[in-house]
Amino acid sequence: MNAYSFVARQAILDVNGNPLGYELLFRLGLENRFPDISSEQATRRLIAEQFLSEKIDDLVGSAMCFVNFPDSLLAEGLTIGQKHQNMVIEILEDARPTPELLEQVKQLRRAGIKVALDDHVPGHGWSSFFPYVNFIKLDLRQLPLADCRRIIEQASDYPELRFIAEKVETLDEFESARAFGFEYFQGYYFQQPQVIKRRLLTTDEITAFELLKAVSEPQIDYDKLTALFSRDLPLTYNVLRYVNSLHMGYKRQSIENLRYALVYLGQEQLKRFTAMVMTAYISKNKNRELYRLSIIRARWCELLAGRMNPALAHDAFICGLFSLLDVLLERPVADILPQLPISDEAKQALEHGKGELGFLLGLIQDHERANWTNLQKRLDFIGLQPDVNARYYKEAISWSNQLEASR
Numbered sequence: 001m002n003a004y005s006f007v008a009r010q011a012i013l014d015v016n017g018n019p020l021g022y023e024l025l026f027r028l029g030l031e032n033r034f035p036d037i038s039s040e041q042a043t044r045r046l047i048a049e050q051f052l053s054e055k056i057d058d059l060v061g062s063a064m065c066f067v068n069f070p071d072s073l074l075a076e077g078l079t080i081g082q083k084h085q086n087m088v089i090e091i092l093e094d095a096r097p098t099p100e101l102l103e104q105v106k107q108l109r110r111a112g113i114k115v116a117l118d119d120h121v122p123g124h125g126w127s128s129f130f131p132y133v134n135f136i137k138l139d140l141r142q143l144p145l146a147d148c149r150r151i152i153e154q155a156s157d158y159p160e161l162r163f164i165a166e167k168v169e170t171l172d173e174f175e176s177a178r179a180f181g182f183e184y185f186q187g188y189y190f191q192q193p194q195v196i197k198r199r200l201l202t203t204d205e206i207t208a209f210e211l212l213k214a215v216s217e218p219q220i221d222y223d224k225l226t227a228l229f230s231r232d233l234p235l236t237y238n239v240l241r242y243v244n245s246l247h248m249g250y251k252r253q254s255i256e257n258l259r260y261a262l263v264y265l266g267q268e269q270l271k272r273f274t275a276m277v278m279t280a281y282i283s284k285n286k287n288r289e290l291y292r293l294s295i296i297r298a299r300w301c302e303l304l305a306g307r308m309n310p311a312l313a314h315d316a317f318i319c320g321l322f323s324l325l326d327v328l329l330e331r332p333v334a335d336i337l338p339q340l341p342i343s344d345e346a347k348q349a350l351e352h353g354k355g356e357l358g359f360l361l362g363l364i365q366d367h368e369r370a371n372w373t374n375l376q377k378r379l380d381f382i383g384l385q386p387d388v389n390a391r392y393y394k395e396a397i398s399w400s401n402q403l404e405a406s407r
Helices: 039-052 071-076 099-110 126-132 145-154 171-179 203-215 222-230 233-247 258-265 267-282 288-308 310-322 325-329 333-339 344-352 355-368 372-382 386-406
Strands: 004-014 019-027 064-069 087-091 114-117 135-139 162-166 194-199
Touching: 019 039, 039 064, 039 071, 064 071, 071 087, 071 099, 087 099, 099 114, 099 126, 114 126, 135 145, 145 162, 145 171, 162 171, 203 222, 203 267, 222 233, 222 258, 233 258, 233 267, 258 267, 267 288, 267 310, 267 325, 288 310, 288 325, 288 355, 288 386, 310 344, 310 355, 325 333, 333 344, 344 355, 355 372, 355 386, 372 386
Parallel strands: 019 064, 064 087, 087 114, 114 135, 135 162
Antiparallel strands: 004 019, 004 194
16 A cells, blocks of 8 residues: 655745745645644654655745744754755744744754744744844734734844735735735635645655666766665665676676676666666556566667667667656656656656657557557558567567566
């Protein structure tokens, strides 16, 4: 059974309705209410599920990401460890303006992390924080607009400080808040929090994504790569088996050193092996036929590319292999592609079916769906006889069977 995370997202907008950012709110399910857990637990799980396991850009794009942080977690330094260029740390309303908290805010500022005072209520000691915070959020359900205007005017010595009106629920409230000096707005008048369900990546899947990224760097760091492979004993065993299956063809002595094995493979073979590992990990708890079909498509697409444009053979293999990732990960392909270090041609093929690689994937899908009329048109376009395509298909099946037997 796959595990899922749930997060509610509410927009923070400027006067023209453009998003400054989104506040992320932890949820346990599709029911849109705060769960019966502590704010510390909620923040820890939000960070683990949305920042560590996933790419937060999938939720907020290039906009800012506002996250509630109890002061106890600030004292732990959790925020520094999760630095994100567009993260805004919201200090909750129950925090006290202690010297220790002020020093933590200064550290966040030095680290390039933005800070907001959430549901701020004026009080002795908070003015010393103003030079170091970026936003102050004022709750229109708690403070009259006249008080809000006075707070904004008193902060005029800090021109970089911006004010956000919270709980804006009507057009009149929005227009009044804008007239009283607010620049940004959040509330039900614009948008209720929208709950988003995301499948959590397993530890194996996260490792596989990290490996694919590492082997796709212009200059591979073999020490880092060796450490990543070493996390997983079966993976280490399999890469040594894979290398020696290639090596033993003309050498009697086996390769037993992991780092040497990775260097021996070379970048193209490493990419190929790692992509297959990633697909295997992602399909581990799913119908094995999906993994088998991915492997068949990979080899089939590679063989077709060798006939149509040999320079595309490697990308064709990757395209075929990753052509079912959206099904395996239960996500739109557009959400997955930013995490994959593959060529632009491969991305265009996987998302839009464009280019030569998209043409080859279409050819394979026409064959699988018995769409013989379209298939014949594609074969005629590249000058390939149906019996040759059928032979490539059988070769791909045979290759996948050999891989399965070696597992």
